[in-house]
Amino acid sequence: MLWAALLAGIAGYVDAICYLRLGGAFAANMTGNLVEVGMGIAARQWSWAAWCASLIIAFLLGILAARLLLRTHRSPRLSLLIEAGVIAAAASGKLGLAAVPVLAAAMAMQNEAVTHGVVAVNVAFITGDIQRLGERIVPGTMPGQQPRKHEGQRWLILAILVFYAAGAAIGTVASGWDAPALILPAAVLAGGALLPKRWTGSAAQRQ
Numbered sequence: 293m294l295w296a297a298l299l300a301g302i303a304g305y306v307d308a309i310c311y312l313r314l315g316g317a318f319a320a321n322m323t324g325n326l327v328e329v330g331m332g333i334a335a336r337q338w339s340w341a342a343w344c345a346s347l348i349i350a351f352l353l354g355i356l357a358a359r360l361l362l363r364t365h366r367s368p369r370l371s372l373l374i375e376a377g378v379i380a381a382a383a384s385g386k387l388g389l390a391a392v393p394v395l396a397a398a399m400a401m402q403n404e405a406v407t408h409g410v411v412a413v414n415v416a417f418i419t420g421d422i423q424r425l426g427e428r429i430v431p432g433t434m435p436g437q438q439p440r441k442h443e444g445q446r447w448l449i450l451a452i453l454v455f456y457a458a459g460a461a462i463g464t465v466a467s468g469w470d471a472p473a474l475i476l477p478a479a480v481l482a483g484g485a486l487l488p489k490r491w492t493g494s495a496a497q498r499q
Contacts, residue, residue, distance in 0.1 A: 295484060296448065297455040299406050302477040303399055304459030305466070306379070309474060310392050312467040317344050319395035320403070322351050323419055350393035354400025361405075368405035369485045375401045376481035383474035391471060402481075418456055425449040 303320040310319045318324045325344045332341030361371045378398040382391035428446045466473040 294451075295487075296406060297451040298480065298484065299402060300452040301455035301459030301462075302480060303402065304456040304461075305463035305477055306395055306399060306459075306474065308460040308463030309467050309471075310395060312464065313470050313473075314392050314395075315343070315389050317347055317392060319347070319392060320399035321418070322348055322396075347393055347396045350396040351400040354397030355404050357397065358401040358404035361401075371401050371405035372481050372485040375405075376478045376485065379474050379481065380478040383472050383478055385471040387471075395474075418453065422453065425453070 307318045307320050310317060317328060325347050328344040329341045329348070332338070332344060358371050361374070362368065365371075375398045378394055378401075381387065382395050382398075387394060425446060428449070463473070466476065
């Protein structure tokens, strides 16, 4: 649970840095980017709409890359190590605005690796996580249902939501460092990917 929550915190942290310091769009929150695409089209801000759309495409490419890696390597470790390297490259500041689509691809790799390799819960699709939390709260209050059936996952989803918000808060504070602030999530990812499986878990093995 803790590892999944930390990864959600990384997603919130990176989103805050990207939004505040690297172009005003998101790396993990594709719902927000899609809204920006629509608003840009409505305002005839074609370059902005195209920019936000490019981040969605980068996210899709990141999912594809993660799927290919998971097909050949059952463990998500390699995907997370690659992601750490990508974020470290963005932290160098040499990529400029190109860092944002690169980070979007990295966040997609993290999300896909976690969903299929650590826990069967999404650490970046926050709207969906809130929906799943609601679905798991209601059965416990309905007659004839087992109150504890989804208790473990309720706490996991709640932890993901809290850590995502906390990560965004920390990222906001750290955004004064601009791109170099990204070295923190890169270090956490690299360290976590090297931890024993008993610390990170493996959804793929539990399914």
